[in-house]
Amino acid sequence: MEDLNTFLIEKVLLFESDTLSPETEKVLQQVRRDKPVQPVIFVSSGTSSLIAGSEKTYTAVETYINENASSAGLVRVGCTGPANFEPMVCIQIPGKNKLFFRNITEEKVEPLLNGVFHNDISDDDLAGQTGTKGFELWPGIPFMDELPFFAYQKRVVLGNCGCYDPESIEEYIARGGYRSYVKAIRHYTFEEVCDIIERSGLRGRSGGGYLTGLKWKHALNTSSNARYLICNAKESDPGAFTDRTILESDPHRLIEGIAIGAYAIGASNAIVFIRSGADHARNRLQKAIDKAREYGLFGHNIFSSGYNLDIIIRKEPGAFVCGEETALINTLEGERGMPQLKPPYPTTAGLFGKPTVINNVETLMNVPLIMQNGPEWFRTLGTENSPGTKVFALAGKGRMSGVVEVEMGTTIRTILEDIADGIREGKEFKAIQLGGASGSFITSENLDIAIDYDVLREKGIGMGAGGFVIIDENTCMVDLVRYYMEFIRNESCGKCIPCREGTGRMLEILESVIRKPLNEESGTTLERFKGVMQLETIASVMKDTSLCGLGQTAPNPFISALKNFRDEFEEHIFDRKCRANICRGLRSFSIDVDKCTGCTACASKCPVNAIYGTRLQPFFIVEEKCIGCGICFDICKFSAITVK
Amino acid sequence: MGADLDIILKKYKQGKREDLIPLLQEIQEDLGYLSEEAIVKTGNFLGLSTTKIYGLATFYDKFRFIPSGKIKISICHGTSCFLNGSQAVINKIKEETGIIPGQTTRDGNFSYEIVSCMGGCNNGPVINVNGEYHTHIKAEQLPELIKRLKYVIEND
Numbered sequence: 001m002e003d004l005n006t007f008l009i010e011k012v013l014l015f016e017s018d019t020l021s022p023e024t025e026k027v028l029q030q031v032r033r034d035k036p037v038q039p040v041i042f043v044s045s046g047t048s049s050l051i052a053g054s055e056k057t058y059t060a061v062e063t064y065i066n067e068n069a070s071s072a073g074l075v076r077v078g079c080t081g082p083a084n085f086e087p088m089v090c091i092q093i094p095g096k097n098k099l100f101f102r103n104i105t106e107e108k109v110e111p112l113l114n115g116v117f118h119n120d121i122s123d124d125d126l127a128g129q130t131g132t133k134g135f136e137l138w139p140g141i142p143f144m145d146e147l148p149f150f151a152y153q154k155r156v157v158l159g160n161c162g163c164y165d166p167e168s169i170e171e172y173i174a175r176g177g178y179r180s181y182v183k184a185i186r187h188y189t190f191e192e193v194c195d196i197i198e199r200s201g202l203r204g205r206s207g208g209g210y211l212t213g214l215k216w217k218h219a220l221n222t223s224s225n226a227r228y229l230i231c232n233a234k235e236s237d238p239g240a241f242t243d244r245t246i247l248e249s250d251p252h253r254l255i256e257g258i259a260i261g262a263y264a265i266g267a268s269n270a271i272v273f274i275r276s277g278a279d280h281a282r283n284r285l286q287k288a289i290d291k292a293r294e295y296g297l298f299g300h301n302i303f304s305s306g307y308n309l310d311i312i313i314r315k316e317p318g319a320f321v322c323g324e325e326t327a328l329i330n331t332l333e334g335e336r337g338m339p340q341l342k343p344p345y346p347t348t349a350g351l352f353g354k355p356t357v358i359n360n361v362e363t364l365m366n367v368p369l370i371m372q373n374g375p376e377w378f379r380t381l382g383t384e385n386s387p388g389t390k391v392f393a394l395a396g397k398g399r400m401s402g403v404v405e406v407e408m409g410t411t412i413r414t415i416l417e418d419i420a421d422g423i424r425e426g427k428e429f430k431a432i433q434l435g436g437a438s439g440s441f442i443t444s445e446n447l448d449i450a451i452d453y454d455v456l457r458e459k460g461i462g463m464g465a466g467g468f469v470i471i472d473e474n475t476c477m478v479d480l481v482r483y484y485m486e487f488i489r490n491e492s493c494g495k496c497i498p499c500r501e502g503t504g505r506m507l508e509i510l511e512s513v514i515r516k517p518l519n520e521e522s523g524t525t526l527e528r529f530k531g532v533m534q535l536e537t538i539a540s541v542m543k544d545t546s547l548c549g550l551g552q553t554a555p556n557p558f559i560s561a562l563k564n565f566r567d568e569f570e571e572h573i574f575d576r577k578c579r580a581n582i583c584r585g586l587r588s589f590s591i592d593v594d595k596c597t598g599c600t601a602c603a604s605k606c607p608v609n610a611i612y613g614t615r616l617q618p619f620f621i622v623e624e625k626c627i628g629c630g631i632c633f634d635i636c637k638f639s640a641i642t643v644k
Numbered sequence: 645m646g647a648d649l650d651i652i653l654k655k656y657k658q659g660k661r662e663d664l665i666p667l668l669q670e671i672q673e674d675l676g677y678l679s680e681e682a683i684v685k686t687g688n689f690l691g692l693s694t695t696k697i698y699g700l701a702t703f704y705d706k707f708r709f710i711p712s713g714k715i716k717i718s719i720c721h722g723t724s725c726f727l728n729g730s731q732a733v734i735n736k737i738k739e740e741t742g743i744i745p746g747q748t749t750r751d752g753n754f755s756y757e758i759v760s761c762m763g764g765c766n767n768g769p770v771i772n773v774n775g776e777y778h779t780h781i782k783a784e785q786l787p788e789l790i791k792r793l794k795y796v797i798e799n800d
Contacts, residue, residue, distance in 0.1 A: 051764035051777040084766040239723030241763040276706050277718075277759050317665050318706030320760075334664040336703045352662075395724040395765035402766070433723065469723045483726050487760070493703075634784070 004031075008173050009295060013182045014303065031174040032164075034132075035094075039072040039117070041065075042090040042098075044162060046079035046248045047241070047280055048402070053105055054087035060109035061089070070117075078249020080162030082149055083394075083402035085127055088162075091116050096136045100127040100144055149400050152418045154407040156381065156389050157365045161249035161403075166284055169291040172252035178297060180371035181256045185263050185305045190220055193264035197367065200375035201387045205362035206232065207435065207464050209386070209453035212363055218347035219265040219355040227267040228356040230332070231258050231364055233274045233281075234316045234323045235465060237436030238487060242393045242466040243361040245403045247274070247281035250365070251288035255311065257364030259297065260371060262309055265357050270311045273328060276318050286313055320437075320491035324548045325350075325358050327493070338495045339548035360465065362391055382408030386452045390463070396433075396470035397424050404468075406451060413447040420470060428473040431564065435464020437484045438553030440560035441471075461560075462553065476582035477565045478572050482510040484557040492550065499551030502542040506558065509535055513572050516585035516628060532573055536562070581643050587628040588644045593618040595640035602632035602641065648674055649685055659690050668701060677708045705746075713748045713755035715793050718772040722761030725768035729783070733769050734758060736783040740790050753797055754790075 004027075011024045020028070033040055043049075043058045058076065065072050080088055085102035089109075092098045093116070102125055104112060115121050121138075128144040131137065144150055155161075164171045172178070184193050198213025219227055231254070235243040246254060262270040274282050289311050292298060298309045314332060321327045322337040329351050331337040350356025366388060370378045382388045386408040394401045398420030406415060412432060416422070423429050431441040440461050442449070449455060456463055471480070489503040509531035512524070539555035546552045562569055571577050578586045591602075591611075596618040603611040603619055610626045613619030621632070633641045652670050656663045664686070671682050678701060687694045701707040719737065721730050738744065741754045748755040764770040767779035773793065 047763035048766070051762065051767055051770060051779060053777075083764075236760050238721065238726070238760045239765065241761055241765065244763055277762070314666065315669055316706075317669060317704035319704050331665065332662060334661040334700070336700055393765070395722075396727055401724075436723070467723070469727075471727065475727055480726075483723075483731075 004170060005295065008170060012173055013178055013295075028174040031170050033073070033075075033092075036073065036092060037094055039070070039094065040075060040092045041072055041113075042075050042077045042092075044079055044086060044088040044090075045076040046086075046245055047278075048079060048083040048245075049086040049088065050280065052083075052086035052103075056106040057087045057089065057104055057109060060106040061113070064110055064113050075165050076167070077164060078161045078166045079245050079403060081153075081155075081158065081402045081404060082127075082400055084400060085402075088127070093117075097129040097131050097138055099129050099138060099141070101125045102127040148418045148421060149404075152406065152410070152414050153404055154381070154389050155405050156369060157246070157362060157391055158249075158403065158405045160253060161245065166249055166251055167287055167291075169252055169288065169295060176372065177252055177368070178256055178292075178295075180368050181259050181263075181297070182303060184260055184371060185302060185307045190264055190266050191217075193260065193371070194220060196375050197264065197370060200370045200378040201385075202363065202366055202370060202378065203386060203388075203453060204359065205366075205390065205465070206360040207462055209457075209463065212359065212367075215347060215357055215359075216261065216264050218345070219267075219357045222348050222355040224354050226269070226352075226354045227265050228351045228354060229258060229262040229265060229267045229270040230328065230351070230356060230358045231261075231270065231272045232323065232325075232328060232358050232360045233272055233278075234328070235361075236275050236316075236320055236323065237438075237465060237467050238484075239395050239433075239469050240393050240436055240465055240467040241395075242391045242403055244275075244278050244281045245393075246361055246365060246391075247278070247285050251281075251285045252292070253368055254285070254361060254365055255288055255292055255297075257367040258311060259309060260367050261357065261359060261364055262311075263307060265355070267357075268308045268310065270309065271332065271351075272311065272313045273316060273322075273332065274313055275316050282313060282315065289313070319493065320487075321493045321548070321550050324550060327548065328358065329356065336493070338493045339550070341547065362466070383450070383452045385454050390451055390466070392466050392468040394420050394468050394470070396468075397427065397472040397475075398422070398470040399424050408452050409450045411448050411450050412442055415451075415468065416447065416470065423470065423472050429470075430473050430475060431471045431477070433469040433471060433480075433557070434467065435462045435556075436467040437487050438462070438550070438556050439464045439467060440556050441477075441564055443564045462556070474580055474582075476578050476580040477561045477568050478510065478514055478578070479580075479582045481558050481561045482507065482514065485510055485554075488550070488554045492554075496545075496547040496551060498542045498545045499547070499554060502538050502546075502551070503554055506535060506538055506542075506555070510558075513569075514578070514583040514585050528573070532569075584628045584630070587630065588623055589621050589626060589628070589630070589633060589641050590623075590644065591619050591621055592640045592642055595638050597638055597640075599637070601635050601637070605631050605635050607631065649682055653685065653689050656689075661690065661692070664690060664692070664697070664700065665704075668697075668707060672707060675711075677711050679709075708746060710748055711752070713753050714797055715754050716774055717754065717756035718759050718762070719756060720760075720762040720764070720768065720770040720772075721758045722765065722768075724761075724765035725770060728768040730769035732783040733771065733781055733786065736786045737790075740786060753794065 041061055087104050089101045089104040090098050128142045129138050130144045194213050194216045202212045203209045233243050258270050300308050316322055319337045322331045324339045325346050326340040327337040346356040379387050389405050389407050391405045394404055400421050404419055431443050485507045489507045492499045492503050494500045512528045539559055542555050576586055598616040608625050610622045611619050683694055683697050687697055745758050762770050769781050771778050771781050
């Protein structure tokens, strides 16, 4: 191992020419497992795989190999993308294409491996094959990149995810990693690196869409004795998991991106601010940083270039607002994570008053690729004003879910209908929620909008950090808006009044809309209508006067839901009805006299004793007592209970 | 317990304000919560008043001031899990244990928290019991699960 270490440093990282010698390539091929002589089994190991049980699969494969005294290799890889295929297993037989299998739980391992090793592959769990030149094809098996899920994607940032062992720095270097970083610190000046990134037109992927190269230049041109680069991996929007997947599947490229970014602004300290609860990702990143340090990629006077760099990880202590730049800086300084007025922007006075650049994970992931392939290459991807790709976390009610990456300019319809393959269980499409708790809804009329910062901004839609939640007809929009508002209410830091009071008041009103009033007499109806009339005003005041992005965007889900689904709100308010039958308070149940057998099952379970009747006779529900919990509906074996 | 605290404090030799959060996090990882003793000691070490530290620690919701239960449950309440019915799961756990998120039952057996997204969106609602994931959880399954967990504790 020691030899490989020095070999990789001397013959690859410090090699002066861009093309490596054939002998070096040969060694690298082995490290990359390009042409294995033994079968290799790859088991995915991201969080979504772990949740689906991939560790058990891994152990089962290990046992199988030991029991059969096979010499097959076994590797943990990152996430390939489709979360509903997890746990995914990929098998490569020497000289043949890689085969991908989906949903391989532990009990399926033995029959699967038996089948593959004896050339008897069952179609049930097969996902597809990936082709490499010079390998034998599996006849009659579809190619992975021809599946709709992959065919419409352009995997650049995620290019390495699921292909290599994220814990092996050797493999990353063999795939061309860290070379552009070493080249940058040895041959480029700070300005040159900033220039390259600026020319590429890379824009911050966290939603704002500010030019990354320009931001770096601001920090570089502020005179100071210290500068900082912060990688914001605090992605705690409900329903977003792109950053975490990247951290788990390709930590080394992120580290390279951070290192290049830090060099470009002349910072000798970089901090990764990672969300709490993502322990798996944090461990992987920590291991990767330790490995890179062993290779001398950080530290004092790196490769005799005179440049020093240290990367540390800081765990977020649990506050949504810390994702905001100034609040994040306060947290890192050991204060309460409350936002501050801008300007001064962090690039002039950030952490400890020094110039600080804050970039999100996806932005930094693009940096090594641009350095490697040049800014012109990056410009060929995407649209004119938004070059590159965008990673989304597909979630919700689509048939497929997982982390996907599309070229800028792809329409939302493509993501919904081709990549996500439509709605699960043949339900009707209702909306797409883009950008998490501060994002907005996209309805069927707007599906042909292209993913592009300027196009979306024109329509008043924020790109967000990558949440892409598909909503079907079974979802009540009022309830969903209430859910987001509850989340924001809990997370508001309380510094400025519009956000602190506004979110609370909006939640109160939304709750009164979906709650069943015990009696409609004592002014509650009046209160409800009054509140509803005020909702829009509160929303606009919050938008205009809140201090930070959290408060300014908090009413977004409400505003866009009201714009697109006004009838649904009105139905809740005036008719007291919820068409999706989600809002408990507005449901009322009744018993179908013809179907009820009088089995007493519902009456005995009713928590408020609202069901009366005689045994073996049809029962009835007293509507005034009913709280709409739905237990009777779930428990009835004769489907005699109907919802109104 | 006291000895561990000193070891942790020693790691942060310079004892600056920005060390406060990592320090508290490390103490919590070690003890499971922030005890009064730990906060007083940290205050002496960093030269900060205990009120300042409490003021900071209560702002962030990952710090706890009471020991967590033997069984720790985290419930995912991300958008995807919410669409698949995590609200009912949360209500059921509240009902079964009689506590709100962040508290611990009086017998010290259970504590639970609500997290924003675990990353298992297609398997929702997801809950995590002492590090083990349970997928596609329905509210009806919970009484059975909690009964089983109680049995495990009692026979341990």
